[in-house]
Amino acid sequence: MKGVLATEKRGIRELGAEEMVGWDEVTQGVVLHSFDTEVENVAHIRPEERPYSDFNSYTATVASWRVIKPVYNRDVCIDCQNCWVWCPDTSIISRDKQMLGIDYDHCKGCGVCVEVCPTNPKSLLMFAEAEDNEEALAKWPEKKKKEK
Amino acid sequence: MAITSIKNLKEFSTTNERFEGAHLLCPGCAHSMIVRELLNCTDDNLVLATNTGCLEVSTAVYPYTSWDTSWIHIGFENAASAVTGAEAMYKARKRKGTLKDPDAPVKFVAFGGDGSTFDIGFQWISGAVERGHDFTYICLDNENYANTGGQRSSATPIGAHTSTAQAGRVSYGKKQKKKDIVGIFAAHGAPYVAQLSPNKWKIMAKGFQKALETEGPCFINTVSACTTEWKFDPKDTIHVTDLATDSLMFPIYEIINGTKLNILYRPKNIIPVEEYLAAQGRYKHLFKPENRHVIEQIQKEIDEKWEYLQRREEASV
Amino acid sequence: MADKMELNEVEVWDGNYAASQALRQAQVDVVAAYPITPSTPIVENYGAYVANGYVDGEYVMAESEHGAMSACVGAAAAGGRVATATSSQGFMLMLEVLYQASGMRLPIVLTVVNRAVASPLNVRGDHGDMYAGRDSGWVQIDAFNAQEAYDLTLCAFKIGEDLDVRLPVMVHQDGFVTSHTAQNVYPLSDEEAYAFVGDYKPVDEMLDFSRPVTYGAQTEEDWHYEHKAKQHKALMESYKVIDKVFEEFEKKTGRKYNRLEQYMMEDAEVAIVALGTTVETAIYAAEQLRKDEGIKAGVVAPRSFRPFPYNEIREALANVKSVAVLDRSCPMGAMGALYNEICGAMASTPANPLVTNYIYGLGGRDFAVEDAKNIFREQKANADAGYITTELQQFSGLRGPKLAFYEAKRS
Ligand code: SF4
Numbered sequence: 001m002k003g004v005l006a007t008e009k010r011g012i013r014e015l016g017a018e019e020m021v022g023w024d025e026v027t028q029g030v031v032l033h034s035f036d037t038e039v040e041n042v043a044h045i046r047p048e049e050r051p052y053s054d055f056n057s058y059t060a061t062v063a064s065w066r067v068i069k070p071v072y073n074r075d076v077c078i079d080c081q082n083c084w085v086w087c088p089d090t091s092i093i094s095r096d097k098q099m100l101g102i103d104y105d106h107c108k109g110c111g112v113c114v115e116v117c118p119t120n121p122k123s124l125l126m127f128a129e130a131e132d133n134e135e136a137l138a139k140w141p142e143k144k145k146k147e148k
Numbered sequence: 149m150a151i152t153s154i155k156n157l158k159e160f161s162t163t164n165e166r167f168e169g170a171h172l173l174c175p176g177c178a179h180s181m182i183v184r185e186l187l188n189c190t191d192d193n194l195v196l197a198t199n200t201g202c203l204e205v206s207t208a209v210y211p212y213t214s215w216d217t218s219w220i221h222i223g224f225e226n227a228a229s230a231v232t233g234a235e236a237m238y239k240a241r242k243r244k245g246t247l248k249d250p251d252a253p254v255k256f257v258a259f260g261g262d263g264s265t266f267d268i269g270f271q272w273i274s275g276a277v278e279r280g281h282d283f284t285y286i287c288l289d290n291e292n293y294a295n296t297g298g299q300r301s302s303a304t305p306i307g308a309h310t311s312t313a314q315a316g317r318v319s320y321g322k323k324q325k326k327k328d329i330v331g332i333f334a335a336h337g338a339p340y341v342a343q344l345s346p347n348k349w350k351i352m353a354k355g356f357q358k359a360l361e362t363e364g365p366c367f368i369n370t371v372s373a374c375t376t377e378w379k380f381d382p383k384d385t386i387h388v389t390d391l392a393t394d395s396l397m398f399p400i401y402e403i404i405n406g407t408k409l410n411i412l413y414r415p416k417n418i419i420p421v422e423e424y425l426a427a428q429g430r431y432k433h434l435f436k437p438e439n440r441h442v443i444e445q446i447q448k449e450i451d452e453k454w455e456y457l458q459r460r461e462e463a464s465v
Numbered sequence: 466m467a468d469k470m471e472l473n474e475v476e477v478w479d480g481n482y483a484a485s486q487a488l489r490q491a492q493v494d495v496v497a498a499y500p501i502t503p504s505t506p507i508v509e510n511y512g513a514y515v516a517n518g519y520v521d522g523e524y525v526m527a528e529s530e531h532g533a534m535s536a537c538v539g540a541a542a543a544g545g546r547v548a549t550a551t552s553s554q555g556f557m558l559m560l561e562v563l564y565q566a567s568g569m570r571l572p573i574v575l576t577v578v579n580r581a582v583a584s585p586l587n588v589r590g591d592h593g594d595m596y597a598g599r600d601s602g603w604v605q606i607d608a609f610n611a612q613e614a615y616d617l618t619l620c621a622f623k624i625g626e627d628l629d630v631r632l633p634v635m636v637h638q639d640g641f642v643t644s645h646t647a648q649n650v651y652p653l654s655d656e657e658a659y660a661f662v663g664d665y666k667p668v669d670e671m672l673d674f675s676r677p678v679t680y681g682a683q684t685e686e687d688w689h690y691e692h693k694a695k696q697h698k699a700l701m702e703s704y705k706v707i708d709k710v711f712e713e714f715e716k717k718t719g720r721k722y723n724r725l726e727q728y729m730m731e732d733a734e735v736a737i738v739a740l741g742t743t744v745e746t747a748i749y750a751a752e753q754l755r756k757d758e759g760i761k762a763g764v765v766a767p768r769s770f771r772p773f774p775y776n777e778i779r780e781a782l783a784n785v786k787s788v789a790v791l792d793r794s795c796p797m798g799a800m801g802a803l804y805n806e807i808c809g810a811m812a813s814t815p816a817n818p819l820v821t822n823y824i825y826g827l828g829g830r831d832f833a834v835e836d837a838k839n840i841f842r843e844q845k846a847n848a849d850a851g852y853i854t855t856e857l858q859q860f861s862g863l864r865g866p867k868l869a870f871y872e873a874k875r876s
């Protein structure tokens with residue numbers, strides 16, 4: 001997780017908390033550049049290595065939208081990447097075919113990842129936003145018997 | 149062209165996202181699932197255009213953009229014109245040698261909701277497809293004008309409640325049928341036309357890749373379940389989409405050159421449409437005894453359509 | 466490489482042909498257009514250049530004017546030279562996108578062959594379409610004949626694409642009277658014309674993948690105002706570049722253009738302010754009146770309708786006693802737009818001339834030399850009386866009982 005979740009610019013400010021500059025400083029033609037410097041092919045650069053500009057929503061956070069949050073349990077996870085493919089908020093962090101965790105700056109707490117997680121017990125579960133992740137992990141349910 | 153491996157999800161997950169978080173789409177919105185998948189299934193450079201709608205108002209609100217690719221929004225109706233204008237410029241500059249990187253592979257894609265695809269932007273897409281530009285148009289079909297609070301569009305199915313086709317004491321919601329948008333663009337003779345769904349991620353990714361690889365105008369209608377206006381819990385987006393494809397409310401198929409239809413997904417157990425309808429608040433009123441006939445009608449039309457698609461596939465037309 | 470076209474020192478071209486030749490010589494990268502009378506020949510002529518190898522760029526025949534201008538916006542954002550043509554209803558259909566083009570600061574060139582706006586349907590020239598564009602954020606330049614339509618179209622690229630401007634530019638010419646009347650036109654050679662216009666300089670282009678860019682973001686009450694104000698400033702200050710380009714053009718061709726054209730204004734006591742082909746009619750009338758009736762008449766014509774030449778108007782009319790402002794568009798419930806601009810300019814000067822408004826020439830109604838003379842004579846009467854002797858707004862050349870509005874309140 002280190003160096004992936006801890007990149008400098010992730011979620012540095014709440015949406016709407018940006019500096020309100022005057023007419024002389026807004027961009028010409030209302031354009032927004034995604035990066036501060038030239039990039040070769042973004043598709044080949046990992047997010048943690050990109051020169052995100054302050055205009056990129058990557059630098060903002062929507063964490064305050066959440067009332068419940070997904071908690072991830074590495075011990076049960078089989079790295080199937082279901083959660084990755086269906087997360088609507090680019091908030092499942094996967095690198096080298098491994099699920100690493102949740103981007104809590106961008107996760108809105110929809111719960112889709114939990115629904116699509118196939119393990120038993122699930123490797124992702126929703127908890128109250130205020131709940132401590134360690135405590136949540138401590139209460140993780142046991143494997144459920146198949147009902148039939 | 150360079151293309152991301154979609155052999156399995158593990159490999160697919162190694163792609164580097166070009167659609168960023170902290171956009172403003174509702175929690176659980178299928179739009180971003182579809183858009184992410186499109187962006188993830190290629191590593192070519194992209195020029196994207198988006199009609200006004202949920203996707204646009206949620207991903208480019210000054211001073212933020214959620215796009216790591218070139219992207220343009222002009223108006224409600226004209227993303228197809230914008231992207232094909234850019235495509236024309238690409239051809240001209242390539243010929244004249246004024247491109248900064250003339251060898252960089254590039255793909256042109258336009259997104260629109262069903263309102264801007266079936267209704268207000270219909271003519272613009274039709275024109276762009278007829279002109280034969282090399283681009284892909286993707287409709288994010290959530291069957292209503294969700295961005296403005298859920299009004300009917302010509303993609304709204306019969307029986308659904310919307311704010312401008314309401315269910316009430318004497319009304320069962322929308323009275324008119326949904327346009328067959330896939331058939332319409334197939335009839336343009338477009339080389340690749342399909343209806344795809346994000347719950348079937350691999351079929352969708354394959355379809356996207358096929359469209360991007362195909363030279364000429366391609367049109368894809370995607371099922372985009374809308375938690376807000378279809379009225380279901382955000383966590384259930386994929387579940388509701390499963391019901392949509394498995395009840396055949398949204399059959400998954402492609403049409404090549406307007407003349408060859410292939411069914412891309414055959415549910416093992418076809419479920420009655422009632423189950424799909426029951427999962428959403430917008431169809432709640434149909435379960436009143438006086439409206440039951442609408443459910444029967446929907447089921448009948450689904451059966452007929454499925455029969456028709458199968459016959460076309462069998463006959464290879 | 467596109468073939469060069471050998472042109473004679475003097476050609477016989479109508480305004481449409483002149484405009485299409487300028488587009489060809491500027492080596493436009495993308496022309497996206499839709500035909501409409503009376504500007505259709507511009508895109509037809511251009512189509513012939515395409516078909517015969519005189520054009521390297523792309524030629525996109527859209528499904529409507531809205532689609533055409535939308536494709537122009539997409540093309541311009543992709544970093545190349547873009548132009549199109551339209552008139553009247555087509556202009557109205559484009560209107561939504563005109564605002565978007567200027568808001569995105571895309572230097573598209575639009576040749577507008579002015580035509581009346583329905584209803585009732587009419588294909589003849591008036592300035593209804595030009596006026597509809599006056600708040601759209603485009604530079605609007607007016608050509609009064611075919612030569613000017615050619616010259617100013619070349620200038621338009623250079624003005625709009627200048628790094629200090631980066632705004633779209635319209636070049637107007639009157640429907641039929643200019644667009645379909647063949648005149649002697651002195652063109653530049655292909656090499657000279659292109660050398661004058663210069664290579665296109667991309668800014669924030671969508672095809673530079675090393676700098677991905679988002680165009681068309683939404684701004685609400687916290688950002689919209691700042692962006693609009695910034696855009697207004699760019700348009701207000703574009704006059705500097707317009708002057709510079711006109712100067713360069715004069716050096717090259719000897720043909721001198723000014724943001725405000727003035728004819729016989731040195732000693733003028735009365736003046737007509739007008740746009741388009743009417744300017745030449747008014748000049749002719751003024752010459753005759755000076756000779757035959759001793760009326761010191763002059764003519765003032767904004768070459769640049771946007772940005773509007775306020776300061777130049779103030780100077781030009783500083784010593785004039787009575788001014789007639791001619792609007793070739795029905796203002797519908799107000800004074801004419803040009804009238805209001807002139808009054809706005811003059812109200813803050815000590816000169817305070819008598820200014821009245823004439824509506825004329827709607828739907829291609831002929832405006833004869835005699836009509837212009839009558840208007841001058843009424844100005845002379847005002848000047849002699851020292852007050853306005855007519856209503857403030859009069860309709861010239863209209864059948865039926867006299868139609869006029871607003872009594873003057875100073876005498
Ligand atoms: S709760 Fe929703 S937004 Fe958060 S990680 Fe899961 S799927 Fe993504």
Ligand code: SF4
Nearest residue numbers: 077078080081083117
């Ligand atoms: S869906 Fe569950 S098992 Fe699969 S990668 Fe995500 S957390 Fe792990």
